[in-house]
Structures are given as C-alpha cells and as structure tokens.
Amino acid sequence: YKRAVRPEGNLKAQKILDEVFELKDDWWRGIGIIPNSGFSLNKKYNKFDAEKIIPINVPEPKEEKGCICGNILKGLKSPTDCLLFKKNCSPENPVGACMVSSEGACQAYYKYQ
Incomplete structure (x- = not known):
C-alpha cells in the first residue's frame, strides 16, 4: 500500500x-x-x-456454557479442544463467535481440517 x-x-x-x-x-x-x-x-x-x-x-x-471461543481467539486453545466443536457447535448451529463467521477460527477448522 x-x-x-x-x-x-x-x-x-x-x-x-x-x-x-x-x-x-x-x-x-x-x-x-x-x-x-x-x-x-x-x-x-x-x-x-x-x-x-x-x-x-x-x-x-x-457466553454460552462450554464455549471456549475466548481462549481460541487468544491462541490458548485449539477448536478441537472445545467439547462443543462438531457436536453442538457447527456452521449450521454456531454456539460461539469463532463458528459464526465464515472467517472464524472454528468454522475454518470445521471446513478445512
């Protein structure tokens, strides 16, 4: 730029x-x-x-109970560390901020892992 x-x-x-x-x-x-x-x-x-x-x-x-999105955003945890990941939390039914956005860490992990 x-x-x-x-x-x-x-x-x-x-x-x-x-x-x-x-x-x-x-x-x-x-x-x-x-x-x-x-x-x-x-x-x-x-x-x-x-x-x-x-x-x-x-x-x-x-914050939704069990969601560790804050720790994922801070780099302290990985999406796979979350007990809700791919169970109660998916792009179709997002629980936390990391799964809501198509650019979110959990949604990216969900789609491309």
Whole structure:
C-alpha cells in the first residue's frame, strides 16, 4: 500500500475521527471487555447518538456454557479442544463467535481440517 498510504496514515481522516469520536471500553464476544477498544460519539455529537436518544435496555452479554471461543481467539486453545466443536457447535448451529463467521477460527477448522 505504499503508493496509496503514507506511514503516518491519512491525517485529514484521523483529525475528523478524533473530532467526532472518543475511545471507550468495549465488550468483545468471546473475549470480554477490552479497555479503549471501541468508539463512541463525543459529547459535541450527543444529539446524533442513538444510544442516548433511544431508550433501550440491552441485556448483559452472556457466553454460552462450554464455549471456549475466548481462549481460541487468544491462541490458548485449539477448536478441537472445545467439547462443543462438531457436536453442538457447527456452521449450521454456531454456539460461539469463532463458528459464526465464515472467517472464524472454528468454522475454518470445521471446513478445512
């Protein structure tokens, strides 16, 4: 990408992102909360923030019992270490994030192992 992107990146785009968004802690399926890994609109743009405008109660995310996707995503376990793999968890009936996506580690293992 050297001919399209400079090492410092697109400074104009970075400036706009910095003006509109701020970093926040965010929850990632299979991993949990990672500090400063998400974005939210900053206070200047509160009137456009659907999370503030539309009052909804989002239930706390829960991990499926027995799913070890978080450890697979972290490289601590392999899909075949999961007791649900190819039994209760398949591309047709995904239990965790690793099997949901066609690019997920478990789905790739399932299809190409």
